Each structure stands twice: as structure tokens, then as C-alpha cells.
Amino acid sequence: MKQEPGFVSERYRKQALFRGIGPDGQQKLATRKVVLIGCGALGCVLADAMVRAGVGHVRIVDRDFVELSNLQRQVLFTEDDVRQHLPKTIAAASRLQTVNSEIRIEPVIADVDFTNILSLVDGADLILDGTDNFEIRYLINDVSLQTGIPWIFTGCTGSAGQMMPVFPGKSACLRCLIPLPPPPGTTETCDTAGVLGPAIGAIASLQAAVALRILSRPGTNLSQPDGVPLTLTIVDVWDGTFRQMDVSTLRERSDCPACHQGERLWLEGSHRSGSTVLCGRNAVQISPPEKLAIRLDELAARLNHLGKVTSNSFLIRLQIEAPAAQDPGAGPIELTLFPDGRAIIKGTEDPAAARTIYSRYVGS
Template sequence: MKERYSRQMLFRPIGEEGQLKLQGSSVCIIGMGALGTVLANHMVRAGVGFVRMVDRDYVEASNLQRQLLYDEDDVRQGYPKVIAAQKKLNRINSDVRIDARVMDVTAHTIGPLLEDIDLVLDGTDNFQTRFLLNDACFQRGIPFIYGGAVSSRGMSAVLVPGATPCFRCFVPSGDSSGQTCDMIGVISPIVDIVASFQAVEALKFLVGDHEARRDSLLSIDAWGNRLFEMKLGAPREDCPCCQLKQYPALQTEGDEALALCGRETVQFASKGPLDLSAWEQRLKPVAASLLLNAYLLRAELGDGEKLVLFPDGRVLVQGTDDLTRAKVIYDRYIGS
């Protein structure tokens, strides 16, 4: 331990005692895209004992510009993001236990993901999942470190049940239709900056240095050379999460078909497990090309449209964000 973490332990706020605390800690990273890969890299290299990573997607070429754990071979192999990340992180620090979950995070699945977890790190790219994380964490009393990045701008805040407002207090659900990186782009440095601020706050919390916790919403524009902090203040008295304890995101039924923002992708919820080998044979006569691995089956249908099937029963229809068109494709090849 002393050799691997020697420079980190020389940092007085961590020291040997703090390092032992890190090794006994557990974190859950939801979303293994741009933010998530930086977060996972920092947590594993710092020696956090247990790291759970959750993501529903697989590696594509457009990810490589900013999602730092992935490479061209991951694209060719069609690896799910968490699997590609796990393979690399295991080579970085074999002492850390890494739990990789290829799955969608919903009101029905989030509970078990947070069991025995000390801290949740936000690597998501959409408000729907972020509200779900917020509500689940505040219901269970688990701190939640928010982060978001788009264009050259980013934000971050540390949200602690009983000590700070929750995410809904400063971003009401009605204000959640903002710009995304799929709409206006994003540069990699702002992702690194935001995720690194999140990682620093995670280390503070895990070693128990609560007095050093940042109590503000941090806003950065890396291209415009601006940094702004806004005090979190008191919770909203009418907040349905941290004050009224209603946790609306946990009461919402998941949509059968969900358009993923800016991705030209529609996700269909699981209707039961899928035998990928059997589906490979069924789709072979109609597919221009097929890619099968242990984690997914991808079928190229022509005209830029694809089907991606997962063992848990989820199906992605890619090449359109029109729900009607996606359902036609789903019903034609998978069945209603």
C-alpha cells in the first residue's frame, strides 16, 4: 500500500488513516460516459475499495473524443461501456473490486444498486436519470455528487441528505429541458475539470474531512475563462423530495419506449431475457451485418438503422428518434 499510494498519503488531509478509509469505502458511479470514465479512473487509482459502475450503452466511435477509458478496439468489439472500463481499470489497480452492471437505471432497478454504497457519483447525461438518482439517494440518506457538462460549460455540487438542499431544490423538474452535448457539442477538457471537482469532493467525504466540503453550486466556463460559485442555501420548503418526502421519480413507471436525447436512438424496455445466439439466427436473413458478443447483439438493417439487443431484454432501435418509426421497426423484427 505504501508504495502505490505514497504520494497520496503524503497529502496530510488523507494520510495513512485516510487511505485505509478509502480502501474500506464503496462508491456507485451511474453513467460511464465522459464524466463517468474520469470519475472511475480517479476512484480506482485512489484506491477506493469497491467501485460499482452502471451504464446501459456500448462504446461508439463518437465517444472516443472525450470518454477517456475507451479506444478503437472497444468500438470494433462492440463492448458495453462498463465492460470496456472494467477491463482497463482491472489492469490499473487489481486490488479494487469493480462491479460492472450493463443495465438501465429505473425506479425498479435503482434500489439494489445503492445497497451498501457510501457515496453516489453522477456520470449521467440526462435529467430524467439525475432526478431518479437524487430521489433515491435522499430517500436512503446517501450523499450524491452532481456533475454536468456541455459545450465548454460545467456544473457540480455536493448534495448531502439532512445537510444540504437536494438537486430538485435548484433545478425543478419543469426546468430540465436544457441543451445537451448531442445538440451543441462538448469539449473534453470541461468534462475532465467537472469530474475532477466531483472526485475531489468524493475523496473529502470518504476520508471524513467534512469541514472541507464545498457548500456551493460550482459553475465553470472553461472557454470563456469564468468560474462562479453560488451558495446552496436552504432547501425549498415545497421540495417534493428533501422536504415533502414524496420522491416523485421513484413513483414514475418507466416508459415502454424512450427516445434517448440527441442520439437518434429509441430504447424499448425489457419484456424478458433474450437469447442472443437464437436471435442472431433469426436476424441473419434480414440483417446487412451482425455483431455478437457476450453482452449484446447488433444488427445493421440498412439505411442507417440498427437493432441492438441485450440479454436483459432491452432493445435499442438506432437511426431514428421518431417513436412511431422505431415501434414499426421493433414490431417488425422483435415482435409486439
């Protein structure tokens, strides 16, 4: 039903009283589509904020499933989700639907890569970064520049987080700021520095506020900064520090090949890896060259005699003893397989060992 100008549901009344949004901005939020890539710690806070704020269509994309170690900081998940081995997007959407049934919440179980990102962001007004690795962030940056859809870069390790909005062609992009991903081992990760729950909440809340500022604006073209501060914001909740770096002229001052020469290395697939070590998980993700269509029930029956098999309509999990080639004292290996052929092998950080396990139990 079409709303009258100025009408605001009681659900959003207090938000609409805020002068930065107002009744008209609240109505605009209801017409917007956000694509959230990553539903881990950052993504949970962002998804919750977008749904409660009344963004009309929230698409949540993630490749992973809920584990016990997630519960310390990933605020949408419960112990029941862990017991049921639920994919994060399914668990998040189920929870959020009970919060706001008036909007569209679309869970997508997918490994975001150069073959599918254009379809995943199709029709989006804004892309939100809820990821935990640079490879996907550079891919988001490429697709933003290619499509003109703005995005907000965010990252968090230890007690510190950083955030920067990107308006393609109008402001600095991720490669203006960091021309290439840091080499492995040269920067802190959640594996080496850990991560503090309040740090996640702080930086994701700032990201959500910028998102609402963009989404509640009048008009259909959101690719202009239009008053949004062009800054890199860095917050450390342990030290109690808050810093902002002006990046408003960085695009013009940089020799960014993505902005000035149209280079799209990640979107073209030339910088994609077939295996990814997952941050803080003692796990490796294996992605087949092409998407498959595996019959999970049939494979579960074939694997049943090899170890402990659990399954649902979204995935199969096989728990086996570590191969003899690994450290004899190592714990069991856990292989989680999705219908598209993607797998997460837990119990190793060696991509070669993970590929061997995949080939042995799934095929090559």
C-alpha cells in the same frame, strides 16, 4: 490482510502525503464503496480517479456500448472496444483492472430505473452522477433521499460544467435547485451545443476531489456535510470562468416536495418513460415494461437473413435498411439488443418509429 494503523502502500504514498487525506484517510478509502451511474465522458474520468485513488469497491453501471464517436472524450475506451462492440462497463472494467488489481471493480450492464436502482446502490457509501440525462438524475436524487446515501450531481454541455454535492436531509437536493426537469427543447444538450473534452475533465475532476474528501473521512456515516462546501460550482473552460453559488440554506428556503413532503415521483416510477431519445446519438432506447431473458444466440440465428448481424455474449447488433415510412434518403437502421430486452435503435430520434422497429424485429 489487515493493515497496521498508518500503513500506506507505495502505490498511494504521494496521495497520502496530502494533508487532506493522510494515511488514515487513505486506509478509509480502501474500505469504501462507490456506485458510479453512467460510464460516458464524465463516468470515465470519475471511474479512473476512484480506481487510481484506491477506493476499495467501485461499481460501474451503464446501459450502453462503445461507439466511435465516444473516443473524442471518453478516455477509457479504444478503437478495439468499438470493433468488438463492447459494453462500456466491460471495456472500462477491463482497462481499469490493469491499472489497479488491488481493489474490486464491478461492471454492471443495466438500464437504471425505478425497478433496480435500490439494489444497484445497496451498500454504497456514495453515488456519483456520470449520466447525461435529467430523468436518471432525478431518480438518483429520489433514491438518495430514500436511503440517506449522499450523491454528487454533475452535468456538462458545450464548454461548461456544473457540480453540486447532495447530503440527503442535510443540504439542498436536486429538486431544491431545479424543482422539475427542464421541458424538452428548453435547455442546451450535447446534441445542440456539443461538448468539449477539457470541460468534461475539469468538472469531473472537481467532482472526484469532493468524492475523495467525503470518502476519506473517519467514521461510517458519511451523510453529514462535515465541512464539504455546500455550493453549486459552474466552470466554463472556454471563457476561463469559475463561479460558485452558495446553496447552504437553499433546502430551508425552498418548498421542495422531495425534502419536506417525502415525494418520490421517480423512485415510484410515475415519471418513467418507456423510450428515451439518447443525447447526441440519433438514437432511441426502448425499455420493456419487465426485464426479459432473451437467448441472444437463438435470436441472432433468426435475424441473420434480415440484415447484417454481429453479436457477442453481451448483445446482438442488426443493421437493416431504413423502413420505407422513413425518409427515403435516410441511412441504415441499427438495432442493438441486450439480454434483458432493452434495445437501442440508431438512425432515428422518433420514439414511435423506434418502437415499431422493436416490435417488428424483437416482438412486443
